[in-house]
Amino acid sequence: MTDQADSPSFRLAYVPGVTPAKWVRIWEERLPDTPLTLLQVSPAEACDVLRDGAADAAFVRLPVDRTVFSAIPLYTETTVVVVPKDHVITAAEEITLDDLADEVVIHPLDDVLGWSELPGEPAFERPRTTEDAIELVAANIGVLIVPQSLARLHHRRDLTYRTLADAPQSAVALSWPEEATTDLVEDLIGIVRGRTVNSTRGRAPQTPAKQREPRKAQSGGASRKNAGSGGGARGRSGGTKGGAGTKGGGRRGTGGGKPRRRS
Structure with a gap:
């Protein structure tokens, strides 16, 4: 593992649709001395910025080249x-691909679903971006199939969306160059996996086991020492007064009722 102590900040890229705000907030709480720089990139650019060193890690859409990048899937x-x-x-809450058989389906060049075969009828041309495709849907040119986060990102009052039950899905992951797994990358991994500050890579201050053991031994030794003294006997009998000692004390404890029966 390499160290990134000389880096003034940590550079985190993310693709459209991913909202890193909650992870950024936790980062700022745990690592206030290490500024987090955000960089929004297109899905096609995400791996390039990691490969070129322009970002230390990125929230990407799978797949990625696992011979070069490490990746932790986060959600689908x-x-x-x-x-x-x-x-x-819109009459139904959920539809299937068969319901799109007679629809013109717009297929932008930055599509992230990786279709083997697109449903419906192809549009006359492919727009460059998902944002451009949204404009075509608003113009009643056709319909558009995207991950839900992109539908929300490009929300318009005149458009809506419905769940497509049997379509391909897009998985989001945290990725970084495998050969650049730095301490700060490990910190980010702990954050996105929901680890507490005490469990993240074990970097939070903890009491070493060697410091705890002497206290346990001291406590145990004191108990054994007291067990062999009058003080220990008093502690066990509970009703011995004035430090009577062991002589006679045990006899009163075991046969204290006999004198009263002879009187």
Whole structure:
């Protein structure tokens, strides 16, 4: 593992649809002396910025080249179809690919679903970005299939979306160059996995076992020492007064009722 102590900040890239705010907040709480720099990139650029060293880690959409990058899958998104609000599809809460058989399906060049075969009818041309495709949906050119986060990102009042039950899905992961697994990358891994500050890589201050053991031994030794003294006997009998000692004390404790029966 390499060390990144000389880096003035940690550079974190993320693709559209990913909201890193909650992880950034935890980072700032745990590592206030290490500024976190955010860099939004397109899905196609994400691996390039990692490979070129422009970012230390990134929230990406799978797949990535696992011979070069390490990746921790975080979640898989629901796939939806974006349509005009008055579209017939809006009558149902969930649809299937068969329901799109007669629809023009817009397929942007930055698509992240990795279709083997696109449903419906192909559009006349492929727009460059998902944002451009949204504009075409608003113009009633066709419908658009995207992860739910992208539908929310490009929300318009005249558009809505419905869950597409049997479509491919997009998985989001934290990724970084395998040969650059730094201490700060490990800290970020702990944050996104929900570890507490005490469990994250074990970097939080902890009492070493060698410091705890002498206290346990001292406590145990004191108990054994007291067990062999009058003080220990008093502690066990509980009713011995004035430090009577062991002579006679045990006899009164075991046969204290006999004198009263002879009187």
